[in-house]
Amino acid sequence: MADKHTNLIVSAAPHVCNPTDTATIMRDVVIALIPALAVSTYVFGIRAILMTVICAAACVFFEWASRKIMHRENTIGDWSAIVTGVILAFNLPVGMPFWMAIIGCFVAIVVVKQIFGGLGQNFANPAIVGRIALFIGFATPMTTWSVTKNMSQAIINNAGVDAVTGATPLAMWNAGAELPSNLEMFLGTINGSLGEVSALALLIGGIYLVVRKVISPAIPCAFIGTVAVLSLIMGFDPIFQVCAGGVMLGAIFMATDYVTSPITTSGRIIFGIGCGIITMLIRAYASYPEGVSFAILLMNILTPHIDSITRSKLNGVEKKGAKK
Amino acid sequence: MSSGKHLKGVHVNHSKNTAGMPIIPMPVPERVYIPMSMHIGAPCQPVVAKGDHVKVGQLIGDCDKPVSAPIHSSVSGDVESIEQFMTQNGRVDTNIVIKTDGKQEIAETVVPPVINSREDFIKAVRASGLVGLGGASFPMSIKYNTKPGQVDTLILNGAECEPYITVDHAAMLAYAQDMVDGMRTIMKWLDIPRGIIGIESNKPDAIAKFNEILAGSTDISVCTLRQVYPQGAERVIIYECTGRHLIAGKLPADVGCIVSNVTSVLKLQQFLTTGMPLTTKFLTVDGNIVAKPQNVEVPIGTMICDLIEHCGGLTGEVKKILLGGPMMGRAIPRDDFAILKSNNAVLCFDEKFAAQRKETACINCGRCVAGCPMNLMPARLSRAFKDKDIDALREYNVMSCMDCGCCAYSCPARKQLNFEIKQAKTLVMEDDKKKKAKAEAAAAKEAAKAAEAEAAKAAAEAKEGGNK
Amino acid sequence: MKKSKLQILTNGIIKENPVLVLVLGTCPTLAISTQAINGIGMGACVLVVLTCSNIIISALKKIIPDTVRIPCYITVIATFVTIVQLVLKAYAPALDKALGVYIPLIVVNCIILGRAEAFANKNSVVDSALDGIGMGLGYTLTATVMACIRELIGSGTLFGATITANLFSPFTILIMAPGGFFVFGCLIALVNKLTKGKVKEKRVNKCLTCPGAEFCNEVQEGGCDK
Amino acid sequence: MSLTAAFYIVLSAIITNNYVLSKFLGICPFLGVSKKLDNAMGMSVAVIIVMVVATAVTWPIQTYLLDPNGIGYMQTIVFILVIAALVQMIEIFLKKYIPALHKALGIYLPLITTNCAVLGVCVLNIDNEYNFLQSILNSFGSGVGFTVAMFLFAGVRSKIETNDYPEAFKGIASTLVAASITSLCFLGFSGMLEKIFGM
Known part of the structure; x- marks a missing residue:
């Protein structure tokens, strides 16, 4: 008889798996955020990169420290803290003091995520809660927008970044001031939070994620579509409403956070529509100019209910009932 | 044939390195070890003794229980011993160890069976020793023994959706005509009007070959399946070929189908024409x-x-x-x-x-849900299993899992989802048993009570009668 | 095991802190702890009501029939709450205004009813008074600490005096509702950490003090965690 | 009173002045009974009923009995006793006439006596100088607001119940942090009703 081999590894099937793991998914999200970062660096100058790096670093540090304190296995290798940090930075005005941004990172990573046991166990999106906490806690710095003049002018002046205090298009819209053109809104040569300005760059990132099958287009489409339809019904300019504020960033990068959004496609569509409705309600009626983050947070909280009503049904069961 | 809709699944790298290689017989080894339990059902008992000389195709194990399949010697040689040891199933089993003589003499019993009726056919199927060769190892005679008129479709499973494996493909190329003949025989005796051969589209030569053989015939058709794992799973291939859903706990015959692996039908046809049972x-x-x-x-x-x-x-x-x-x-x-x-x-x-992949936290990405052909929610099942929440497991239809592994394959957190679901199924089954036992106990108690009351009543009546 | 007088007094401050360990009386604590001064004021009111009602209930424990004891306790407590309310209105109108509806709500504060049920109707007048004082001090301490944290971070002041407000902008969310829940949660976590392992035995005791104890098991399987 | 004003009172009690999440009333049942959706909803329905009935009884008592006689300060004692009696009566009534509802809500009713939201809403109606109809609307809105908070939080609880918490945050501590995040989202609606109703 031939040589025997003993002590082979015995494990449950399947013995192969898809090469995509959590870290690759998160890495793809970071890659998808790069175009938006590039545009905001172009618009706001080097401080945009600095802010992003500081937030990402702070998030990784808090993740590492809290795992250490909890005596648990370290999870910074899964890139999720970096994603949270970058998205949080994208939600802040570029002139925000760094220490405040770091508090936001603390809220996001420690309060929202690690207290509940870490990745996958939080019920609300860390970056959203971090942003809302900063928004409510530091109302003034969070709504102080220092920004370049119009991009074309900056190029003509060749003076690089010339910071003046300005208002975001949504604030101008709320105040009834003259608005930037839709092209400017789309390209992102406007004022606003660091990563929110360029709809185009965010869209490129979103398409990358859809192509890489990291996100399903259900939530972004439902969200953006609802915002557009509602603005038409309410008599606003849909292109402006979609490109302004955090709709693009929220719909593509924050509402699609797996952990805090429904698991089935029908649930995701409900989730996206809900986000769109609440966003427009807050924009049109509440005292805050922007409602994307509140909308996503509320839908995060509703996610368990959405999940339980959109449970996938067993194959063939209805069919059988119909036959009978 | 298919309704345009498909069941979900996952795209798996085919890795079919041996594609196109013919099937070459292996020379007989020095010894063979034939266990007495190779099928689902009652194990066989050896019908030969130590020292006996056996020939190829000779019956060496059988069982009188209905759910079983006889076992034949695959070599010619001497029975060296009959021993108890562990087989690949992890069970300790009776094994017949045969020292081969290399002559490969064919047993005298190997003669084509005479079939005149449906009963003869089923008997012949049993005598062939065939079990489902796709992996289920369910005795074929049981599968084919359906009520007349119950089944209207015979599906030949040539999907071969698992990576690496190409042997069915090779068999289809080599023995397509025998397979078609086998199908026709089965359809004739079991009175099945329609035959479908399901082949995954990554085997165009096999599809072409069958189409060539079947040109002009209306009874059997070829159904090209998508290259999505698990096309070869029984429930999936039934749906893809006929649009019928086979739900958990039902047999294919309940939806009018019989599914057989291509090699099963080939071996059956070979048995019917030569009398050589399943030995290789x-x-x-x-x-x-x-x-x-x-x-x-x-x-x-x-x-x-x-x-x-x-x-x-x-x-x-x-x-x-x-x-x-x-x-x-x-x-x-x-x-x-x-x-x-x-x-x-x-x-x-x-x-x-x-290398074992490290499991990380579930991030609720929904890839397992998107990949499950049975439309289950593996992530929820895994959570319910962790919580030992049997009600939730039932609510999320844990028993419908067919263990295809799509969920675990696609899980980015590397969770052993289908393994957990397998354990969860055991949990639910145990609970079912407990509940059943409890209900029976309660019923027995009730019955006892009733009997007691009856007795008391009778006694009272008797007393009354006595008083009278 | 008979506890010494000192033990009874100190029991309520840390070991059986009514808010953080027994998790009773959460509503007013959360609501008024936006300013340190309110914490002390609310604490003092609870202290007075708790001590007085403990004394009276303990004194009357032989007279009150068992079947109607809860309504009787409530009446006693409500009487003292009304007295405190009137006193505040007369001598500290600002505090009365700040505490608002939470003063009458002391009546339904489960700490007081809980102590009456769990302690005062079983122990002597002196012990009950000490228990009331201890529990009241524990409550005051917690409310004040929580209020200090929230005031210092949330508005940069302490007892109304500016501390850090000029140095950097206060994180105002802490004096809002979410901040209240969060600081409370953190304090409980801190006490959990400090009393590691000891908390469990107290939990059993806690259910006895809850007026809804007999329904608890039905409302929530596996005991009551509030 | 116009319809919009009525809507304003009800909606503001539900959203912007949510009893649980912004006024901290009724925290005990909010934390205690929100583990399962069925229980949370049962409790909420019971709270709505008791709140409305209690307001309907206490408002006339205050307006026509206590205030004219100059004994407004007896409010606290009278209200709590009335509520306690009322809860008992509702329970007896349900038991006798609507046993199905009693079976569903029965276990929650005794817990409501010590629910500070009920006493709170009665006192606040008087403090805000609402008239009878406004008081009833406010009570109803508050009850619904309690229900909304319970509904949202029950979902959150079901999701995080079996989480693998850090040692210190096991149990009530993490629940409070979750409540904190839940209450955050209600802040986003501030000012909305005023703008819609032009108040």
């Missing part, structure tokens, strides 16, 4: 450290290590050996097990492939 198995031997990956015809009872030796041995240190494909196949702890009727591949891998 077509196997793919592959894996990243097998020197000469190939398709071989192996006598049942051959040791796996002998088979690997035949395929040029190993080029690296083996860490994992799989019986079957990587999606549903079983990893075995040692390689000195015998090949059974239900095996269809032996895959050997080294450290690089076998």
Whole structure:
């Protein structure tokens, strides 16, 4: 008889798996955020990169420290803290003091995520809660927008970044001031939070994620579509409403956070529509100019209910009932 | 034929390294070890004794229970011993060890069976020793013994959706005509009007071959399946070929179908024409450290290590050996097990492939839901299993899982989802048993009470009568 | 095991802190702890009501029939709450205004009813008074600490005096509702950490003090965690 | 009173002045009974009923009995006793006439006596100088607001119940942090009703 081999590894099937793991998914999200970062660096100058790096670093540090304190296995290798940090930075005005941004990172990573046991166990999106906490806690710095003049002018002046205090298009819209053109809104040569300005760059990132099958287009489409339809019904300019504020960033990068959004496609569509409705309600009626983050947070909280009503049904069961 | 809708699944790298290789018979090994339990159901009892001389195709084990299949010798030689030891299923079983003489004389009993009726046909199917060769090892005579008129479609499963395995493909290329003849025989005796051959679209030559043979005939058609795992699973292929849903707990016959593997039908046809029962198995031997990956015809009872030796041995240190494909196949702890009727591949891998992947937290990405052909929610099931929440497990239809492994394959957190669901199923079944026992106990108690009351009543009546 | 007088007094401050360990009386604590001064004021009111009602209930424990004891306790407590309310209105109108509806709500504060049920109707007048004082001090301490944290971070002041407000902008969310829940959660976590392992035995005791104890098991399987 | 004003009172009690999440009333049942959706909803329905009935009884008592006689300060004692008696009566009534509802809500009713939201809403109606109809609307809105908070939080609880918490945050501590995040989202609606109703 031939040589025997003993002590082979015995494990449950399947013995192969898809090469995509959590870290690759998160890495793809970071890659998808790069175009938006590039545009905001172009618009706001080097401080945009600095802010992003500081937030990402702070998030990784808090993740590492809290795992250490909890005596648990370290999870910074899964890139999720970096994603949270970058998205949080994208939600802040570029002139925000760094220490405040770091508090936001603390809220996001420690309060929202690690207290509940870490990745996958939080019920609300860390970056959203971090942003809302900063928004409510530091109302003034969070709504102080220092920004370049119009991009074309900056190029003509060749003076690089010339910071003046300005208002975001949504604030101008709320105040009834003259608005930037839709092209400017789309390209992102406007004022606003660091990563929110360029709809185009965010869209490129979103398409990358859809192509890489990291996100399903259900939530972004439902969200953006609802915002557009509602603005038409309410008599606003849909292109402006979609490109302004955090709709693009929220719909593509924050509402699609797996952990805090429904698991089935029908649930995701409900989730996206809900986000769109609440966003427009807050924009049109509440005292805050922007409602994307509140909308996503509320839908995060509703996610368990959405999940339980959109449970996938067993194959063939209805069919059988119909036959009978 | 298919309704345009498809069941979900996952795209798996095919890795069909042995594609296009013909099936080459392997020379008989020095000894074969034939266990008495190679099928679902009651194990067989040896009908030969130590020292007996046996020939190829000779009956060596049988059982009078209905759910069983007889076992025949795959070699000619002498019964060296009848021993108890562990087989690849992890059970200790009676094994007949035969020392081969290399002559491969064919037994006198090997004569084509005479069939005049449906009953004769079922009897012949049983005599062939055939079990479902796709891996289920369910005795074929039971599967075919349906009520007349119950079944309207015979599906020939040539999907071969598992990676690496190409042996069915090779068999289809080599024996397409026999398979079609086999189908027609089955359809004739079981009175089935329609036959469908389901083949995954990555085997265009096999599809072309069948189409050529079937040109002009209306009884049998070829259904091209998508290249999505698991097309070969019984419930999936029934849906893809007929649009009928087979729900958990039902048999294919309940939805009017019989599904048979291509090689099952081939072997049946061979038995009906030559009388030679199931004694050899077509196997793919592959894996990243097998020197000469190939398709071989192996006598049942051959040791796996002998088979690997035949395929040029190993080029690296083996860490994992799989019986079957990587999606549903079983990893075995040692390689000195015998090949059974239900095996269809032996895959050997080294450290690089076998390394255990570290499990991380579920991020609720929904890939498992998107991949589940049964439309289950594996992530929720896994959570319910963790919480030991049996009600939730039932609510999320845990029993409908068919163990295809799509969920675990696609999980980015590397969770062993289908393994957990498997355990969860056991949990639910135990709970069912407990509940049943409880209900029975309650019923018994009730009955006892009633009886007691009856007795009391009778006694009272008797007393009353006495008083009168 | 008979506890010494000192033990009874100190029991309520840390070991059986009514808010953080027994998790009773959460509503007013959360609501008024936006300013340190309110914490002390609310604490003092609870202290007075708790001590007085403990004394009276303990004194009357032989007279009150068992079947109607809860309504009787409530009446006693409500009487003292009304007295405190009137006193505040007369001598500290600003505090009365700040505490608002939470003063009458002391009546339904489960700490007081809980102590009456769990302690005062089983122990002597002196012990009950000490228990009331201890529990009241524990409550005051917790409310004040929580209020200090929230005031210092949330508005940069302490007892109304500016501390850090000029140095950097206060994180105002802490004096809002979410901040209240969060600081409370953190304090409980801190006490959990400090009393590691000891908390469990107290939990059993806690259910006895809950007026809804007999329904608890039905409302929530596996005991009551509030 | 116009319809919009009525809507304003009800909606503001539900959203912007949510009793649980912004006024901290009724925290005990909010934390205690929100583990399962069924229980949370049962409790909420019971709270709505008791709140409305209690307001309907206490408002006339205050307006026509206590205030004219100059004994407004007896409010606290009278209200709590009335509520306690009322809860008992509702329970007896349900038991006798609507046993199905009693079976569903029965276990929650005794817990409501010590629910500070009920006493709170009665006192606040008087403090805000609402008239009878406004008081009833406010009570109803508050009850619904309690229900909304319970509904949202029950979902959150079901999701995080079996989490693998850090040692210190096991149990009530993490629940409070979750409540904190839940209450955050209600802040986003501030000012909305004023703008819609032009108040």
